[in-house]
Amino acid sequence: MKRSSSRRISTAALTALALTATATACGSGSGSTGSKASDSGTYTIWDPYPQFAKGSAWTKLLDACGTKAGVKIKRTGFDTSDLAGKALLAAQQDNSPDVLIVDNPVVSTLAEAGVLTTTADNKLDTSAVDPNLLAAGQSGGKTYGTPIGANTLALxxxxxxxxxxxxxITTVKDWPSLTAALAKVKSAGKKGITFSAIGTEEGSFQFLPWFWGAGAKLTAVDSPAAVSALSLWKDWLDKGYAPNSVLNNTQTTSWQEFATGSYAFSENGTWQLAAAKKAGLDYGVLPIPGATGGSAAAPTGGEFVTLPVQSSTARYATTQKLATCLTSTQNLYDTDTTLSYVAPTAEVQQKQSAATPELTPWVAAVKAAKGRTSDDLGTKYPKISEQLWKAVQSALSGSKSPKDALSAAQSAVK
Incomplete structure (x- = not known):
């Protein structure tokens, strides 16, 4: 795992990171140095949680893991959209952090750029992790890190x-029964369903459960199954079951529509649980149904704990101890409670459901979820996603039919 002191980062990696950057992270990170600037008794950790200041439960956990490993922790929290780019730059300068906690869609990009070690090399134990969640950190038959938790979408x-x-609600089991429910809601003078179809990664993120729920694959975005998913959304707009505002809705503004109490359904994520309670709504949660029944695969959100390549291989033993501590059963439970995440292991999921019953449908949704870069898409995903959200925009705005919009998307991907 020895490497040279300078690394050439591919244009594909930089482009992929630019396309998958989200605007949902909060706060901003301070300047930081990587492991090269640390003494042997200090280990650096970069994470995408700038909202957690010194003294928070999260930073106390990091310090406790450092104490257990016999080292001091130098931690920096970065905005999610900045972190991956900074990790690439640090790798070029041979100054990577010892532990990098990063949004799961960019794991394969960093791996392809040669930034990360594999679990075969760093000896992280991932045997208890749900395979569908671990897949988001796999590329080329190798695994790069382990998930710290997951969130996903449901209704x-x-x-x-x-x-x-x-x-x-017990009759809503597939697309026909959901559409029938929306028709009843409209007939009763109420609003149906709100979601985000904005022309960004958020739009693709929200469309994927319907895309996958139809049986479509990202390697063929113009398949009949894909067309049926986009046609479903288009029909909902045409019939007034969903508002035209979905074309510009972010997940936040979509939630704000639902929080008014005017809508029957909202497609949104685990991260809105606290907001749902605050809004005082009498609400429930339903996994997004597949076209013909069952739970559709929704895309996984959440981060991976990864171990970047270091020129000094002597650091790996301690780094592995830090990562193992952060992802231990007890620490996963505490951390995922703080982050409103579902844990990546069955043991902790059961503990979460027992302590917080409202998480039970979310555990089911996460178990059915799928990584956006799964199927070994890696750096191909961002380009596919960009064409997918453009197709959604074209179809919902009426400029193209769902079939023509997706045909154009497939041509652009090729």
Whole structure:
């Protein structure tokens, strides 16, 4: 695992990171140095949680893991959209942090650029991790890190509106029954469903459960299954079951629409649980149904704990101890409670559901979820995603039919 002191980062890696950068992270990180600037008794950790200041439960956990490993921790929290780029630059300068906690879609990009060690090399034990979650950190048959937790999408529903419309939520099991429920809601004078179809990664993120739920694959975005998914959304807009505002909605503004109490359904994530309670809505959560039933695979959010390549291989033994501590059963439970994440292991998931029953449908959604870069897409995913959100925009705005929009997307990907 020895490497030269300078690394040439590919244009593909930089482009991929630019396309997958999100605008959902909060706060900003301070300047920091990597492992090269640390003495042998200090280990650096970079994470995408700038909202957690010194003295928070998160930083106390990092310090405790450092103490257990017999070292001091120098931690810096960066904005999510900045972290991957800084990690690439640090790798070029042979100054990577010892531990890098990074958004799961960019793991394969960093791995392809040669920034990360594999679990075969760093000896991280991932045997207890759910395979569908671990897949987000796999590329070329190798695994790069382990998930610290996951979030995903599901359908929040307003019990009061559904009751007034005569909808029994237990009957909503597939696309036809969901559409029938939306028709009843509209007939009762209420609003149907809100989601985010904005022309960014957020739009692709929200479309993927329907895309995958139809049986479509990202390697063929113009398949009949893909067309059926986009046609579903288009039909909802045409019939007034979903508002035209979805074309510009972020996940946040979509949630704000639902929080008014006017909508029967909202496609949104685990991260809105606290907001749902604060809004005072009588709500429930339903995994997004597949076209013909069952739970659709929704894309996984959340971060991976990774170990960047170091020129001094002597650091790896301690780094492995730090990563193992951060992802231990007890620490996963505490951390994922703080982050509103579902844990990546069955043991901790069971503990979460027992302590917080409202997490139970989210555990089911995460178990059915899928990494955006799974299927060994790696750095191909960002380009596919960009064409997918453009197709969604074209179809929902009426400038192209769903079939023509997706055909154009497939041509552009090729």
């Amino acid at each position: 929040y529903y307003n019990k009061k509106i559904l009751k007034a419309a005569g909808v029994d």
